[in-house]
Amino acid sequence: MTGGFDLGLERVAELIKEGGYRRVLIQLPEGLKERAAEISERLTGETGCTVIISGDPCYGACDLADSEAEALGCSALFHFGHSQILKNTAVPVHYVEVKSGWDPLPLLARNIELLPRRLGLVTTVQHVHLLGAVASFLKDAGFDVRIGRAGGRAAYEGQVLGCSFASARDVADEVDAFLYIGTGDFHPLGVALSTGKKVLALDLEKGELRDMDGLKDAMLRRRFAQIAKAKEAKSFGIVVGEKQGQRRLGLATRLLKTLEEHGRRGYLISLREITPDALLPFRHMDAFVNTACPRVTVDDAERYPKPLLTPVELEIVLGTGEWEDYEMDEIG
């Protein structure tokens, strides 16, 4: 198989039958919503259960629709595409860890000459089942391979999330570089920033090996520009996420106090989805600090008319943190 995802629907149907569920809510990440009809028909056909598809945006297991499932009279929530983060839920939650069907070895073989000898492996949950084969391939070719322990929000060795890079840091001192297996730039950039190591991204979708150094420098320049703009700000909106696994009210309250101590004004704003439109009514504030999903700040800041900072960046603005010690914002 070269791409696509295995949804593991046989197992989901079994769980529905075993649980005796008559009505369930299914929650899909944005990239899988196009398969919602197929999933619903298959599960209803095999189990007779009523399937409700959650149409709200879903970017991570920090954002479970368990309360919505309860309100809709569902016996369980099936959350596709992410590993478990939250423990206490309103209804039983089954995590359906969707597996990518890519074979990384041909791409790896074509690029093997470009890899340093001491390598750490990192990936996201969709590709975590590929790490064993990649590690064996590299070890057979004479590489010293390390995979960090599960930690932070990661359920698996070598897994990273957009808000949790602990498994990379776990082996950072033992490697010359990290090899990221997966797609996109955000996760390998996060590994580069949280470890200070070179990161090479084996992009399974684009079929290329990418050195993240240039993109990391470009990202840091963009963050530096946001921090520089915010230095003049007198008032700050501190965004508190309403999603259960993004809610950092304690941190937001501490930031509010810090702002006051530095002679700036702060206001707590709770939001479910953080978008430029949602912050538009607060344009009378000079800058914003996002304590919810860190990815929103780093990926989308240019779409906002006012500076949008991470908590770490606010410290740099106020002079209590140093640009030289810049870190990714992480949760948990």
Ligand code: SF4
């Ligand atoms: S907080 Fe953001 S990066 Fe972390 S799991 Fe949720 S969506 Fe992903």
